[in-house]
Each structure stands twice: as C-alpha cells, then as structure tokens.
Amino acid sequence: MIALDEGLDQRDRWLPPGAGEVPLGRVADRGWHALSDLLFPVLVLKEAALAHNLDVMARFCRASGVSLAPHGKTTMSPQLIARQLAAGAWGVTAASPAQARLFRDFGVERIVIANQVVDPRGLAWLAGEPGGVWCLVDSERAVELMDEGLAGRGPVAVLVEMGLAGGRTGCRSLEDGGRVAAAVRRSRSLRLAGVECFEGVVSEPGERVDGVLRDVRSLTESLGREGAFEGVDEVLVTAGGSLLFDRVVHHLAGGWDLGRPVRVVLRSGCYLTHDHGSYERLGPFGGRLPDWEPLRQALEVWGLVHSRPEPDLAIVGFGKRDVSYDMGLPRPLTVRGRDGAARPASGMEVFRLNDQHAYLRVPADDPLAVGDAVGCGLAHPCTVFDKWRSIPVVDEDYRVLSAVRTYF
Amino acid sequence: MIALDEGLDQRDRWLPPGAGEVPLGRVADRGWHALSDLLFPVLVLKEAALAHNLDVMARFCRASGVSLAPHGKTTMSPQLIARQLAAGAWGVTAASPAQARLFRDFGVERIVIANQVVDPRGLAWLAGEPGGVWCLVDSERAVELMDEGLAGRGPVAVLVEMGLAGGRTGCRSLEDGGRVAAAVRRSRSLRLAGVECFEGVVSEPGERVDGVLRDVRSLTESLGREGAFEGVDEVLVTAGGSLLFDRVVHHLAGGWDLGRPVRVVLRSGCYLTHDHGSYERLGPFGGRLPDWEPLRQALEVWGLVHSRPEPDLAIVGFGKRDVSYDMGLPRPLTVRGRDGAARPASGMEVFRLNDQHAYLRVPADDPLAVGDAVGCGLAHPCTVFDKWRSIPVVDEDYRVLSAVRTYF
Numbered sequence: 001m002i003a004l005d006e007g008l009d010q011r012d013r014w015l016p017p018g019a020g021e022v023p024l025g026r027v028a029d030r031g032w033h034a035l036s037d038l039l040f041p042v043l044v045l046k047e048a049a050l051a052h053n054l055d056v057m058a059r060f061c062r063a064s065g066v067s068l069a070p071h072g073k074t075t076m077s078p079q080l081i082a083r084q085l086a087a088g089a090w091g092v093t094a095a096s097p098a099q100a101r102l103f104r105d106f107g108v109e110r111i112v113i114a115n116q117v118v119d120p121r122g123l124a125w126l127a128g129e130p131g132g133v134w135c136l137v138d139s140e141r142a143v144e145l146m147d148e149g150l151a152g153r154g155p156v157a158v159l160v161e162m163g164l165a166g167g168r169t170g171c172r173s174l175e176d177g178g179r180v181a182a183a184v185r186r187s188r189s190l191r192l193a194g195v196e197c198f199e200g201v202v203s204e205p206g207e208r209v210d211g212v213l214r215d216v217r218s219l220t221e222s223l224g225r226e227g228a229f230e231g232v233d234e235v236l237v238t239a240g241g242s243l244l245f246d247r248v249v250h251h252l253a254g255g256w257d258l259g260r261p262v263r264v265v266l267r268s269g270c271y272l273t274h275d276h277g278s279y280e281r282l283g284p285f286g287g288r289l290p291d292w293e294p295l296r297q298a299l300e301v302w303g304l305v306h307s308r309p310e311p312d313l314a315i316v317g318f319g320k321r322d323v324s325y326d327m328g329l330p331r332p333l334t335v336r337g338r339d340g341a342a343r344p345a346s347g348m349e350v351f352r353l354n355d356q357h358a359y360l361r362v363p364a365d366d367p368l369a370v371g372d373a374v375g376c377g378l379a380h381p382c383t384v385f386d387k388w389r390s391i392p393v394v395d396e397d398y399r400v401l402s403a404v405r406t407y408f
Numbered sequence: 409m410i411a412l413d414e415g416l417d418q419r420d421r422w423l424p425p426g427a428g429e430v431p432l433g434r435v436a437d438r439g440w441h442a443l444s445d446l447l448f449p450v451l452v453l454k455e456a457a458l459a460h461n462l463d464v465m466a467r468f469c470r471a472s473g474v475s476l477a478p479h480g481k482t483t484m485s486p487q488l489i490a491r492q493l494a495a496g497a498w499g500v501t502a503a504s505p506a507q508a509r510l511f512r513d514f515g516v517e518r519i520v521i522a523n524q525v526v527d528p529r530g531l532a533w534l535a536g537e538p539g540g541v542w543c544l545v546d547s548e549r550a551v552e553l554m555d556e557g558l559a560g561r562g563p564v565a566v567l568v569e570m571g572l573a574g575g576r577t578g579c580r581s582l583e584d585g586g587r588v589a590a591a592v593r594r595s596r597s598l599r600l601a602g603v604e605c606f607e608g609v610v611s612e613p614g615e616r617v618d619g620v621l622r623d624v625r626s627l628t629e630s631l632g633r634e635g636a637f638e639g640v641d642e643v644l645v646t647a648g649g650s651l652l653f654d655r656v657v658h659h660l661a662g663g664w665d666l667g668r669p670v671r672v673v674l675r676s677g678c679y680l681t682h683d684h685g686s687y688e689r690l691g692p693f694g695g696r697l698p699d700w701e702p703l704r705q706a707l708e709v710w711g712l713v714h715s716r717p718e719p720d721l722a723i724v725g726f727g728k729r730d731v732s733y734d735m736g737l738p739r740p741l742t743v744r745g746r747d748g749a750a751r752p753a754s755g756m757e758v759f760r761l762n763d764q765h766a767y768l769r770v771p772a773d774d775p776l777a778v779g780d781a782v783g784c785g786l787a788h789p790c791t792v793f794d795k796w797r798s799i800p801v802v803d804e805d806y807r808v809l810s811a812v813r814t815y816f
Contacts (some may be wrong), residue, residue, distance in 0.1 A: 002417060002419055004416065009409065009410060010506075010509055010510065010513065011410055011510065011815050012505070013504075013506035013510070013816075014506070015538065016529050016532075017509065017529060017533035018532075018536075026560065036528075037529065038529065039504070039505060039506045039527060039529050039530060039533075040504075040527045040529075040530070041504075073729070073763060073764060081488065095422075095449060095729075095764040096447070096448075096449075096725070096764065097425075098421035098422070099416075101418055101425065102418065102421070105418065114715060115725065115764070116714040116715055116725075116778070118712055118713075118714060118778055118779045119447060119448045119712055119725075120444075121424050121425060121445065121447050121448075122447060122448070124424075124425050124426075125447075128425065128426075138715050139715060139716070139717075139778055140777040141779065142714075142715070142778050142779075145746075145778065145779045163717055165718075166718075167717075168715075168717075168723055168762065168765055168766070168767070169714055169715040169717060169723045170715070170717060171717070172717055173716065201762075212538065231568075255609060268423075304526055304527055305526075305565070306523060306524040306526060307524060307546050307547060307550070307576075307577040307578070307579055308547070308577075309546065309547075309571055309575075309577060309578060309579070310573075310580065310582055312575075315479045315576055316576045317504070317523065317524075320734055320790075320791060321481065321503075321790070321791075321794050321816065325734065326728060326733065327745075339551075343772050354576065354609075355481060355503070355790050356475065356481060356503040356504065356523070357576055357577070359576070360508070369492070369549060370524070370526060370547055370549040370550050370553065371526045371549065371550075371553045382728075382729070382763050383728060383729075383763070386729050386795060387794060387816065388816075389815075389816065394647035407419050407797075408421075408729065408796075408797065
C-alpha cells in the first residue's frame with residue numbers, strides 16, 4: 001500500500017521557498033494566495049468548478065439510469081478519484097493493469113480496465129485480485145493469451161469489445177463479437193461479463209457512433225438469448241468518453257430484458273475539470289442537452305511575462321512541460337498586473353510553445369508588461385495532469401484550499 | 409533536502425506485481441529482463457548509449473575548450489545529472505528557480521537559470537542562495553523588478569540575453585543589450601557576469617544563428633572594454649541547445665581578450681539520450697562534425713500489440729501518456745515475438761497516438777500478432793522524460809541494471 005496523504009515538499013515545484021514539508025491536510029493553514037505566494041508557473045484546480053461538475057455528472061447519471069466509472073487515467077489522483085466515488089461513482093476505469101493496481105491502492109473496489117490485457121505480468125496481477133476487475137477482449141488470440149497467462153486462476157471477468165471500422169480496438173462485426181464471446185465461454189480462466197465499446201474515436205454524433213452503440217446492444221441481447229451470461233450476477237454494458245455520453249445513454253440506458261440485471265456504465269473522465277477546447281465546444285451539456293447546466297472549466301495555468309521583445313510578442317513562463325498542447329494551445333483569459341488588478345486578456349493568443357516558454361501574440365498597443373501574470377484556459381485535461389506531481393486547489397479568489405497528488 | 413535514493417514501489421508503473429519496495433541501489437539484484445518481467449508499456453534507457461554519449465560530449469567540450477552545463481530540464485533526474493557532472497560537466501542549466509532549487513538539492517554547485525527571473529518567490533529563493541547561480545535579463549523592466557524583489561540582498565549574477573528577431577526572449581540589438589547591461593550596473597542587487605543567447609530557436613545553421621552568436625561576442629567584448637565586468641572573477645558566455653553547439657564553439661570558443669578569464673558554457677541537454685528525430689537528423693556529431701562518432705539513441709519504448717482489428721492496422725499499448733509526440737511520432741524499430749525472437753519492424757509506422765494507444769500501420773501480410781512487443785525509437789527526449797516517475801536502465805540484452813528517478 002502507498003501512503004495517499006503523501007505531504008508536499010520542494011519536489012513539488014510550485015511550493016514556496018522556505019515552506020518546508022507540508023502535510024496534505026494542512027495546506028489550507030498556510031493561507032497561500034496561488035498568484036502571490038507560489039512559484040510560477042502555477043497550475044490551479046478551481047474548487048467551485050470541480051464541485052459543480054461532480055454534482056452535474058452525478059445527477060445526470062442518476063436521472064439517466066446509468067452508472068459512472070470515471071476514467072481514472074485523466075487525473076491519476078487519489079484525492080480526486082475519492083471525490084468522484086463520494087459523489088456516487090460506481091467504480092473507476094483504468095487503462096492498464098498498472099493503473100488498476102494503483103487504483104486498488106487508492107481503495108477503489110470496482111475497476112474496469114478499458115483495454116485488452118495480454119501482458120503476462122498484467123495477467124499475473126489480475127489473477128491475484130479477489131474480483132471487482134473487468135477487462136476487454138476483442139480477438140480469439142487475446143482470449144488464448146489471457147487463458148494461457150492466467151493458467152486456470154481467476155476467473156477474470158471480461159467484456160467483448162465492439163469497435164468502429166477505421167477506428168481503434170474492438171471487433172468490427174457482430175459475427176466477430178460472437179466468435180470472441182464463444183472463445184471466452186470455452187476458456188478456463190475467463191468469464192463473459194458483458195459488452196463494451198469506446199465510441200469516442202469520433203468526436204461528433206452521427207451514424208458511426210450510433211452504429212457501434214447499436215452493435216453493443218445487439219450483441220449483448222443475442223448473447224443474453226444464448227445464455228452466454230450464465231452465472232453472472234449483473235451484466236456490464238459500458239461505453240462513453242467525455243464527448244458523446246448522451247448518445248450512449250440514448251442507445252444503451254434501459255429497456256433491457258436479459259433475464260438478469262444489466263448495469264450500463266459510462267466511463268467519462270474529462271467531465272471533472274472540463275476544458276477550454278474540444279470538450280467545451282463539442283460536449284453534451286448545455287448543447288445537445290440544453291436542460292442541463294454546462295460544465296465549468298476547473299483548470300487554469302498562470303505564467304509570468306518574462307519578456308516583451310517585440311511590440312506584438314510576449315514570452316510567458318510556461319510551456320510544454322506544464323500544459324497540454326495535443327488538442328489545442330492554452331487560451332489566454334486574464335491578465336493580472338503586479339498590483340493584483342485583473343483584466344481580460346483581450347486580443348491575445350498563444351501561438352507556439354517551447355518546453356518552458358509560451359509565445360503570446362499581443363496587440364502592439366497593449367500595456368502587457370514584464371512581470372504581469374497571464375492566466376490561460378487549457379484544452380484536454382488528461383495531458384495537463386500528467387505534467388504535475390501535485391496541484392493546488394483554489395477558491396474563486398485564488399486562495400489555496402487544498403492540494404491533490406497525481407501518480408503517473 | 410530530499411532523499412535522492414527514493415526507492416521504487418508500485419507508484420512506479422513498470423514495477424512487476426509483487427516486487428514490493430525496491431531500494432534504488434538494489435534494482436540489479438532482481439535480475440529483471442525489461443521485456444519479460446516488467447509491466448507494459450516499458451520505457452528503457454540503454455546504458456551503453458548513455459555511457460557513449462557522456463563520453464563523446466565530454467571529449468568534445470574538452471577538445472573545444474568549452475565547459476558544459478547540460479540542461480537539467482531534459483531529464484530532471486538526480487542520477488543522470490550526477491553522471492553528467494561525474495563526466496566533467498562544469499554545472500547544470502535550469503529553466504526556472506523551482507528547477508534550480510531542486511538541482512541544489514541534487515548537490516549541484518553551479519546552476520545557470522537560462523531564463524529571466526521576475527517571480528517574487530523565485531527571487532526570494534535566489535536571494536537566499538550563497539552564489540553559484542546565474543540568471544538572464546533582457547529588459548530594463550526585468551532589471552527593475554529583480555532589483556525590487558531582491559531589495560538589496562544578493563548580489564545575484566546575471567547575464568544579458570541576446571536574441572534573434574522573430575525569435576524568443578533576448579535583446580534584439582546590441583544597443584538594447586548595452587542598455588540592459590547599463591541598467592544592471594546601476595542596480596543595487598545584480599552583478600553583470602556575462603552574456604548569453606539561445607540560438608536553438610532555429611534548427612539549422614545559417615546567418616540567423618551566426619548573427620546572434622556574433623552579437624554575443626561583440627556585446628561581451630564591448631562590455632569588457634567598458635570595464636563592465638569589474639569585480640567578476642570569470643566572465644560567463646553561454647549558448648547552445650543540442651542542435652547547433654558546433655556553431656557556438658565556432659563563434660565563441662577562444663580568442664578572448666577581456667583582461668580576465670572567460671568561460672564559454674554550452675547548455676545542451678538532449679545529447680545524453682540523443683533521439684530518433686530532429687537530433688538524429690540535424691545534430692552536429694557525425695554530420696557537420698564528421699571526425700566525431702555520432703551519438704547513440706538511449707531511449708526506447710516497448711508496448712504490446714493489443715489488437716489487430718484490420719489487416720493493415722495494429723493497436724499497441726502505449727500512447728501520449730508514455731512518449732513524446734511534439735516533434736515526431738515514435739519510430740518502430742523491432743518486433744519481439746512471445747518466444748523472444750526479434751526482427752526489424754519493417755514497413756511499420758506509428759501514424760496516430762491516443763492517450764494510451766498507438767496506431768500502427770502494418771503491411772497487411774505481416775505476421776505481427778496480438779501479444780507481440782513493438783519497440784520504438786523516440787523523438788525529443790525532454791517530452792519523454794516528463795511522463796515517467798522512474799525509468800529502468802538496461803544493458804544490450806535488456807537486462808535491468810539500475811533505475812533513475814525524475815522530478816517533474
């Protein structure tokens with residue numbers, strides 16, 4: 001077991017000089033202001049947005065009759081995952097046995113490994129777990145390798161994965177899905193526990209998404225008719241990234257008649273922090289689900305202007321080691337002068353990142369000065385979290401309320 | 409002080425299940441084979457390549473009459489930085505006060521912060537250090553903010569930064585450089601210690617690079633004539649990323665006549681691991697410096713084939729959370745079957761990465777199978793290291809010899 005309350009020290013790069021060691025539970029006592037007392041660049045999590053997003057997603061799942069196993073890969077943070085569970089999440093999703101192992105240490109009972117597990121050492125770990133872990137299988141070869149690796153231990157619960165043509169993993173036809181399910185049923189060490197897909201390889205609703213979700217339903221139903229889930233208390237049907245979970249609910253929530261309970265599980269991870277990128281632009285809340293309040297952005301990075309070497313250029317002190325850049329560059333939101341006065345970052349744009357520097361295009365007549373702080377929204381939370389060992393959580397006035405750890 | 413020999417445990421995702429806690433000094437005792445005993449995906453550092461690169465770079469610096477302060481941001485690893493120092497590095501480069509603070513904990517005596525420091529907390533840290541830290545300044549405003557933040561403590565050694573038009577930070581003209589130097593000399597808390605540039609904002613030799621390096625020389629010489637380095641034991645002149653350090657040597661090594669010693673310092677970081685990307689394609693050794701042996705690639709990632717859902721597509725179990733993708737995608741090198749037999753990954757190409765998956769284009773008639781391991785070379789070491797808390801070091805047979813920690 002690892003200590004989940006590992007305190008902060010100067011390995012945590014934002015910690016103020018002279019802070020010494022700070023137990024995680026005593027962060028608030030220090031009375032830090034994130035933009036005055038910490039070392040720049042500073043990444044913050046905004047408490048009000050986190051609380052709002054946890055609440056909206058929990059209410060949406062309850063109202064839709066589905067369960068939530070948020071993808072833990074997004075944050076890899078025991079403190080944030082604990083809040084997701086406290087808000088009613090049924091389990092947590094992992095991308096690998098290594099992540100699942102860590103989540104078990106975080107105290108998570110139910111883990112969906114949203115991946116094939118053909119790693120002999122990963123199977124060794126799975127074999128030693130008392131249950132409550134599901135993983136995927138999309139080929140007869142994988143069934144064979146799992147069975148070989150488990151060598152009669154288990155049984156390990158698996159879900160047949162359906163996929164989209166031209167997409168990622170997953171069976172490309174119902175026939176393939178049926179064949180893989182049959183192989184699972186013949187195996188010594190696996191138990192067929194349900195059906196899965198990841199519809200999020202496309203980002204907008206349409207026939208490709210609807211098609212794979214219909215396949216998931218159809219394969220589950222035909223397997224149910226064949227008695228393929230014999231001995232399973234509850235059939236698991238799971239899908240859902242953070243962009244199209246409304247379509248998952250539309251196709252998969254309710255209406256099941258398998259002669260045994262069916263649990264439909266969404267696996268969204270990015271709802272927790274939302275973003276200033278694809279999730280803001282394309283996510284369901286507020287847009288395709290107009291009756292639901294939009295999510296709020298919880299992540300912001302702040303850097304200082306180091307240099308303004310040309311009239312329309314400022315160089316800001318954060319870069320690729322601090323923020324995401326795979327699905328959009330940071331979006332300037334706010335400028336905060338040395339006196340603490342804030343104003344909108346109007347007309348400013350981050351147009352390039354180096355490892356430790358952001359290139360900011362600035363209107364030539366803007367008074368932005370060396371030493372001013374620039375706050376930016378971020379696209380794609382996953383690739384923000386993996387750059388920080390710990391992140392301070394702040395209130396609306398940027399007072400530090402707590403901190404969370406990550407384990408990448 | 410932090411413990412530099414922090415042992416491994418299951419927070420280190422590649423550690424085999426059941427390994428328990430492993431002191432860093434006892435890793436070799438376990439007798440692990442990186443491709444049979446660790447959890448996938450596996451990132452490895454190849455010892456023979458590290459040793460070769462350390463040696464080549466050390467010999468090159470000695471032969472060129474320059475010193476090396478490798479950029480520590482690349483690895484952020486106390487074990488690797490210790491080896492660079494043991495191989496003769498004069499100091500270490502940092503990107504920020506937070507990195508410099510950590511390097512001091514690593515035991516580094518001389519640190520060049522290759523950045524402006526206008527962060528009040530960063531200045532507070534600088535003010536408390538006993539010396540041996542240099543940082544940059546490229547505007548009178550920055551001089552003012554530093555002087556204000558240091559409030560008479562110090563003096564802190566600063567280098568005037570020269571830059572390229574359309575580039576990053578740095579003064580755009582000798583006049584500007586002279587004005588900034590004069591402001592430093594008027595300040596209470598700063599001491600003018602030399603001149604700097606980062607030529608690596610362009611990647612190929614040519615007039616832009618030569619121009620800024622000539623400016624560095626010319627500004628240093630004119631400041632020397634003015635007596636601007638009065639009281640400085642040794643004038644520091646520094647430049648050099650990992651692509652154009654041969655041009656830095658050409659322009660800056662030797663020929664100084666300032667009436668006091670001049671130390672020319674290269675700051676390359678990526679020579680240590682080299683890469684399968686820009687550094688391989690454009691770096692000086694073996695190419696523009698044909699008398700020097702090329703560097704060798706020390707980083708490789710290995711993932712298992714999870715799925716081969718279409719004839720020309722394989723999905724491999726590593727992704728954006730494991731490897732660099734900002735300056736090129738992973739390059740497939742070797743396929744290793746379940747029986748341990750290796751063959752070249754001929755005709756294979758990684759054409760997309762998701763967070764945890766690589767999309768591999770495969771010749772349709774290639775026998776690559778689910779469960780096979782694919783080893784890839786990586787571009788841009790910096791954005792590989794920042795994704796791992798620790799990395800195993802292996803011999804040519806992939807036996808694990810040791811492990812290094814990183815602190816991002």
